[in-house]
């Protein structure tokens with residue numbers, strides 16, 4: 386008997402990224418959906434509860450880079 390049935394993983398998976406809060410400098414985990422096309426989103430810091438503005442960059446190889454900014458910083 387086969388020991389295990391392999392379950393294929395979804396190609397697009399949620400990714401856990403660690404970023405530094407621009408307010409309290411704590412390292413927090415953010416879950417990012419690579420299939421979400423929006424480049425900007427806001428997530429409250431789990432430590433200080435202030436709204437962090439994120440800029441999501443998807444690299445050519447599929448890696449996700451997150452830039453965390455203060456709410457009063459503008460994107461360029």
Ligand SMILES: [Zn+2]
Pocket residue numbers: 406407408409410411430431432433434435
């Ligand atoms: Zn914070």
